Amino acid sequence: MDFKFTDAQIAFRKEVADFLQDEISKGLWKPACDAWIQGQDPSFTKRVAAKGWIGLSWPKELGGQGRSAVDRMIMTEEMLRYGAPAACHWFADRQIGNAVIHYGTDAQKKEWLPIIMRGEAYVGLGLSEPDAASDLASIKTKATETEDGFIIDGQKVWTSCAKHMNYIYLVARTDPTQPKHRGISEFLFSTQLPGVTLTPTVDITGSEAWCETFLDQVKVPKSALIGTINKGFYQVVNQLDFERAGLERLMGNYPLYEALIKYCKETKRHGQPLCKDGSVRNKLTQLQVEYEVGRLLTYRVALVIDEGRAPNTEASMAKAYSTAFEQHLAMLAMDILGLYGSLVEESKYEVISGMAPASFLASKGYSLQAGTSEILRNVFAQRGLGLPA
Ligand SMILES: Cc1cc2nc3c(=O)[nH]c(=O)nc-3n(C[C@H](O)[C@H](O)[C@H](O)COP(=O)(O)OP(=O)(O)OC[C@H]3O[C@@H](n4cnc5c(N)ncnc54)[C@H](O)[C@@H]3O)c2cc1C
Incomplete structure (x- = not known):
């Protein structure tokens, strides 16, 4: 290679x-x-x-x-x-x-x-529901077929794009009589349709980047159905590879990473730059190694896509590894910056633009969103290593 x-x-x-x-x-x-x-x-x-x-x-x-x-x-x-x-x-x-x-x-x-x-x-991703996310096949939102389209009823949580969302992609149950993986379909439609209500979700950092989506008798045309009816679960598996596969799982906090290294080079403690302190140096080096490995794992996903293969196990591996890096970065930033690291941008005593606290809090969600690390380990254990379910 x-x-x-x-x-x-x-x-x-x-x-x-x-x-x-x-x-x-x-x-x-x-x-x-x-x-x-x-x-x-x-x-x-x-x-x-x-x-x-x-x-x-x-x-x-x-x-x-x-x-x-x-x-x-x-x-x-x-x-x-x-x-x-x-x-x-x-x-x-x-x-x-x-x-x-x-x-x-x-x-x-x-x-x-x-x-x-x-x-x-601005398309929001409407997969998760209050009682179904890891086990996506348990979704309850239903789409009932009519002569000229479908009527959608249900609720989604953590829908991305929030207040800017003008279209939503979602999965809904189209045949409740079939085994749960088989009766699901994919839809894409405007959030301006009557019956769609978007309610902001305030996350642990105070951000409103996601929302709850309520669907009350939403009439969508037949053309909103993407792909084959009742085959949505199998179609979405392919899409999840793209969702998990990107460098955003590794570099979401790159501005913090860069600023932390600069801070360690420029800030003196006990008369010498922080980065010359043996313990800080070791931790930064470990982090750099993790970053480079995550980058290679993620580029491998792109190479697999370019070869025309589905990057199923590769994407799972890259995402689980990379989000662990992001969590280590946020924890290390809090550790090195000490009490100052807890201060937000508005404080006059903040360091590195007050980036660390929000990154630290947000990082808790990285190993949940787009598939939890436990689920991803299951994917590459079973499909990658061939271990029993
Ligand atoms: C910041 C953030 C953004 C998100 N963005 C979106 C979005 O844009 N669109 C969207 O649709 N959803 C989104 N989600 C939802 C996300 O996909 C789910 O939170 C996630 O899939 C986990 O589902 P859950 O929260 O219901 O936890 P559960 O599925 O209830 O899992 C709870 C715990 O049990 C573990 N677990 C569950 N099943 C197994 C198993 N079979 N084996 C081992 N362990 C298991 C999980 O790993 C987890 O630790 C977002 C979530 C967060 C936190």
């Missing part, structure tokens, strides 16, 4: 980095932790769309750029490095567009892909 990037890939990375640096220098936004999931900025999404970077790896005949999964990973790596507010388009670009490409009709491809690529579809 050749671990080197090509000259074209190196040039593309620079193009993305130059664009982001220019945006920061114009004061359009400030780098932030978790901005890929919490930084909801429709104007940034529009500017990214204008560059042709939404749908970068989608086929040219469908309006995409036909670039490789590795190219897309390079682009997202730079977005994460600079903490860019990409949340409005992230989910549609990462997985919903792919679901439409894989399972949608020609008419659905014509309907959905252009609005996603124009940066106008």
